[in-house]
Amino acid sequence: MTTLPVRLSNLNEEIGRLADSQRPAPPERVAECLDALKRGGMAAPAAIAPTDFLREYTLALSNVPACGLMAAIVKLKRGEYATAKPAFMPLPAELAAFARKEALGAREDMARARATAETLQALSRPKPSPESKARVRAILARFRGQVSADRAEPPLPEQGQ
Numbered sequence: 001m002t003t004l005p006v007r008l009s010n011l012n013e014e015i016g017r018l019a020d021s022q023r024p025a026p027p028e029r030v031a032e033c034l035d036a037l038k039r040g041g042m043a044a045p046a047a048i049a050p051t052d053f054l055r056e057y058t059l060a061l062s063n064v065p066a067c068g069l070m071a072a073i074v075k076l077k078r079g080e081y082a083t084a085k086p087a088f089m090p091l092p093a094e095l096a097a098f099a100r101k102e103a104l105g106a107r108e109d110m111a112r113a114r115a116t117a118e119t120l121q122a123l124s125r126p127k128p129s130p131e132s133k134a135r136v137r138a139i140l141a142r143f144r145g146q147v148s149a150d151r152a153e154p155p156l157p158e159q160g161q
Contacts, residue, residue: 060092068103
């Protein structure tokens with residue numbers, strides 16, 4: 001069984017790794033992934049001119065998490081998408097949609113890890129001592145007494161009448 005500080009440290013490392021995987025794929029990574037699809041025998045879409053090929057995919061995948069892109073490429077190469085034709089690369093928008101869907105799992109994992117870390121941090125806070133509770137009660141009683149006294153005093157007469 002691990003101690004609470006060790007568990008929090010491990011969770012923070014996991015959150016950091018998941019956050020890194022959620023960063024958008026850089027253009028170089030997009031080019032590598034597209035090259036991997038071509039090497040795997042997939043043909044580029046005929047509707048996209050060869051001169052515009054990389055620019056169109058980079059634009060469509062500019063905000064897609066790197067982990068989702070990698071997972072989508074692997075699944076495309078394995079033929080795991082029923083809507084994708086195994087001989088052809090998906091259009092840029094289709095590939096972006098596949099990648100975003102694949103990134104959902106990592107995003108959910110990160111949300112769960114953050115919620116767990118917040119819960120553990122809340123549990124690790126020391127409980128207030130009886131002395132501190134008594135001090136707070138005394139301060140509150142003084143405040144309430146002051147407010148009651150202020151309300152009980154008659155208002156000052158206005159000047160200039």
